[in-house]
Amino acid sequence: MSTQQAEPESQEAPKDPEMQGAESPAAETQEGDGAVDQTSTDASELDGETVHIKVFRYDPEVEGKQEPRFDDFHVPFEKGMTVLDAVMYARDEYDSSLTFRHSCRQAVCGSDAFFVNGKQRLGCKTQIADLEAPVRIEPLPHQEVVKDLVVDMDHFYDQMHTVEPYFQDEDTPAVDDLEEQRQSPENREKIKMSSRCIWCGACMSSCNIAAGDNEYLGPAAINKAYKFAMDDRESEEIKEHRLRILEQEHGVWRCQTQFSCTEVCPKDIPLTEHIQELKREAVKKNLKFW
Amino acid sequence: MSQSYNRGLIEDFGRWKEFSAGMWAWIFHKFTGWVLIGYLFTHIAVLSTSIGGAQGETTMVDGEAVNVYTATLQGLESLFLIRLLEIGLLAVAVFHILNGLRLLMVDLGIGLDSQDKSFYASLVLTGAITVASVPTFLTGVSI
Numbered sequence: 001m002s003t004q005q006a007e008p009e010s011q012e013a014p015k016d017p018e019m020q021g022a023e024s025p026a027a028e029t030q031e032g033d034g035a036v037d038q039t040s041t042d043a044s045e046l047d048g049e050t051v052h053i054k055v056f057r058y059d060p061e062v063e064g065k066q067e068p069r070f071d072d073f074h075v076p077f078e079k080g081m082t083v084l085d086a087v088m089y090a091r092d093e094y095d096s097s098l099t100f101r102h103s104c105r106q107a108v109c110g111s112d113a114f115f116v117n118g119k120q121r122l123g124c125k126t127q128i129a130d131l132e133a134p135v136r137i138e139p140l141p142h143q144e145v146v147k148d149l150v151v152d153m154d155h156f157y158d159q160m161h162t163v164e165p166y167f168q169d170e171d172t173p174a175v176d177d178l179e180e181q182r183q184s185p186e187n188r189e190k191i192k193m194s195s196r197c198i199w200c201g202a203c204m205s206s207c208n209i210a211a212g213d214n215e216y217l218g219p220a221a222i223n224k225a226y227k228f229a230m231d232d233r234e235s236e237e238i239k240e241h242r243l244r245i246l247e248q249e250h251g252v253w254r255c256q257t258q259f260s261c262t263e264v265c266p267k268d269i270p271l272t273e274h275i276q277e278l279k280r281e282a283v284k285k286n287l288k289f290w
Numbered sequence: 291m292s293q294s295y296n297r298g299l300i301e302d303f304g305r306w307k308e309f310s311a312g313m314w315a316w317i318f319h320k321f322t323g324w325v326l327i328g329y330l331f332t333h334i335a336v337l338s339t340s341i342g343g344a345q346g347e348t349t350m351v352d353g354e355a356v357n358v359y360t361a362t363l364q365g366l367e368s369l370f371l372i373r374l375l376e377i378g379l380l381a382v383a384v385f386h387i388l389n390g391l392r393l394l395m396v397d398l399g400i401g402l403d404s405q406d407k408s409f410y411a412s413l414v415l416t417g418a419i420t421v422a423s424v425p426t427f428l429t430g431v432s433i
Contacts, residue, residue, distance in 0.1 A: 060293035068295055118308035141302065144294035152294055208313065211302065257396050259312030259405055272312075273402045280399070 050074040052134035053086050055098065058145050062097075068145075070136075071095070077128065084112050084123035087137060087149070100149035107266060110200030114149055115140055120202035120264040140205035156201045159218050163225035163245055168238050187232045194227040194274055196267040203261035203271055215250040219261035219271040222252055226274040229281070240285065247282035255279075311406035315389055322386040329379055336362060377427050381420040388412035 053073050059065035073090040075081075084102055091098040102112040105124045112123035115138040117131050128135060143151035169181075203219040204210050210218045217225075228234060229242040246252050252275050261271040309317070343359025351361050366372045392408045395401050401408060 058295050060295070066293075068297075118305065141297065141305070144296050146294050208302070256316050257312065257393060257405075258310070258316045260310055263310055263312070270402065272396075272405075273399060276397060276399055276402070279397070 049076055051077040051081070051086060051128050053083075053090065054134050054136045055087060055090065055149070056138040056145075057098075057148055059097070059099075059147050061147075071098075072134070079129070081128045082124050083114065083116055083121070083126045083128060083131075083135065083137060086128055086135070087123065097148075099147045108198060110198030113140055113200040113202045113205070113266070114138065115205070120206050122200060122202070122266040125266055140201060142205050142208075142211040143201070151201075153201055155214070156204050156218070156220070157199075159204070159221040160199065160224060162217060163221045163228075163242070165221075165224045165228070167228065167231070167234065169234050181233050183231065183233055187230070191227050191230050193269050194223050194230070196269055197223055197227075198267060200266060202264045202266060206260040206264045208258070208260070209254055209256050213250060213254055216254040217246070217251050219255070219275065222246060222255070222278060223269060223271050223274050226278055229278065243278070243282055243285055246278050247286075252278045252282060311409045315392070315405075315409040315412075318385060319389045319393070322382045322389075325379075325382045326386060329382075336366070373427050377420060377423060380423050380427075381416055384419050385412060385416040388415055 051074070053075060054070045055073065056068065057065065057071045058068040073086075073094055075086045075089045078085075082105075084105060087098065087100055088102070091100075100112065100114070100123070102123065103109040104111070107122050107125040110122070113120060114123050115121075116123070116126055117136055120140060123137075137149065139145045139149045139151045143153065143156070146152050197220060199220065201220065203223075207216075207219055210216045225242055225246055229239050229246070234242075255272070255275045257272055257276070259272050262269075262273070265271055339362045340359040343357045347358045348355040349358045349361045350356075351364075356364075389409070389412050392405070392412055395408070396405060
C-alpha cells in the first residue's frame with residue numbers, strides 16, 4: 001500500500017510528547033502544507049486517495065490519554081480495503097499505540113468486532129467503500145473499554161459458558177468402544193446456522209436488554225444452547241437440562257424481540273428466531289393436560 | 291486491568307438515531323402500553339361518577355340540575371383538549387393492538403424476516419386510522 005497522502009490529526013485532547021513523536025513525520029506534512037481538512041465529511045474522499053477514519057482512543061495507563069477522545073487518521077485508500085486494514089495501517093504508520101484485537105482477517109475468529117458508523121460489524125468483513133466518510137470506529141457498546149478499541153469480554157464469555165457449550169450424552173460409549181455418532185441431514189440442516197457463531201460478541205453488544213440486565217444470558221449464549229438442544233444426538237434428559245437453564249428468569253424470556261442481534265450478526269445467524277423457538281420449546285415442555 | 295471506561299447510559303441513549311426498526315417497535319410498544327394503563331385509571335375515575343349518578347346525585351349546569359354522571363361526561367366531551375386526547379388515545383390503542391399482533395406472529399415464528407416491514411405497516415395503518423377518525427372525534431366540539 002503506497003502512501004500518497006496520510007496525515008493523522010487528533011482532536012478533543014492534547015497530544016502528549018510520546019504521541020507527537022510517533023506522528024512527527026506526518027505532523028510535519030500537516031504543518032508544512034496545511035493540506036489536512038479537519039472538518040471534511042465528504043464521502044467523495046474515497047474517490048481521492050485517502051479515507052478519513054475517526055478512531056476512539058482511551059488509555060487508562062498513560063497520563064493525558066485517560067479522557068476518551070477520537071483521533072483522526074487519513075489512510076491511503078485501496079480497492080477492497082476493509083475497516084481492519086485501515087486501522088492496521090493507522091497503527092503501523094502513524095501511532096503504534098493504537099490498540100485493537102484481530103486475528104484471522106477472514107471473518108472466522110470473531111476478534112475484531114467494532115462499532116463502525118453506529119453499527120456492530122466485523123472490521124475484517126466490512127468494506128471501507130461501503131461506508132460513509134468519515135468512518136467512525138469505536139469499541140463495542142455496552143462493554144467496558146480496556147484500551148482504545150479493546151473491550152472487556154469476560155462477562156460475555158462467562159455467559160457463553162453458562163449454557164454448557166459442549167456436546168453431552170449420557171449414552172456415549174466407552175472410549176475403546178467408540179462408535180460414529182450420526183446426525184440426520186435434516187437435523188444438521190436445522191442447526192446449521194446456529195453452528196456458525198464465532199463468539200465475536202456483536203449481538204450481545206447490540207442487545208439493549210442485555211445491557212440493562214447483566215444476568216441475561218444474551219443472544220449468543222442462547223444460540224449456542226440452541227445448537228445443542230436441537231441436536232438429535234443428545235438425549236432427551238440432556239435437552240431438558242438445557243431447557244431448564246434457558247427457561248430461567250434471565251434466560252429466553254428476557255428477549256424482547258428487538259431483532260438487533262439478528263441485524264448485526266456478521267454470520268447471518270437468525271438469533272431472534274432461535275430464541276423464539278426455544279421459548280416455544282420451553283412452553284411445550286411445561287404444558288400439562290390433565 | 292487496572293481501570294476501564296464505562297460509557298454509561300447517557301451515551302447509549304445518545305445513539306437513538308441508530309436504533310433499528312425492531313428497537314423502535316419495542317420502545318413504542320412499551321410507551322403505548324404505559325399510556326393505556328394511565329388511561330385506564332382516568333377511565334375508572336370518570337366511571338366512578340356513575341355511582342353518584344345512580345343514587346340520584348345531581349350537579350348544577352347552566353342553572354339546571356343534571357345527573358352528575360351525565361354532567362361529567364358532557365363536560366369532558368365539550369372540551370377540545372379532551373377530543374384531541376381521545377384521538378391520541380385511539381392512535382395509541384391502535385398501534386398497541388397492531389404491534390401486539392405483530393409480536394404474536396413473531397412469537398409463533400411467522401414472518402420473522404419481514405418484522406421491520408410489519409412494524410412500518412403498523413405505523414402506517416395507525417396513522418391512516420387516526421387521520422380517518424378526526425372528523426368523528428371533532429364533531430360538535432366547542433373550542
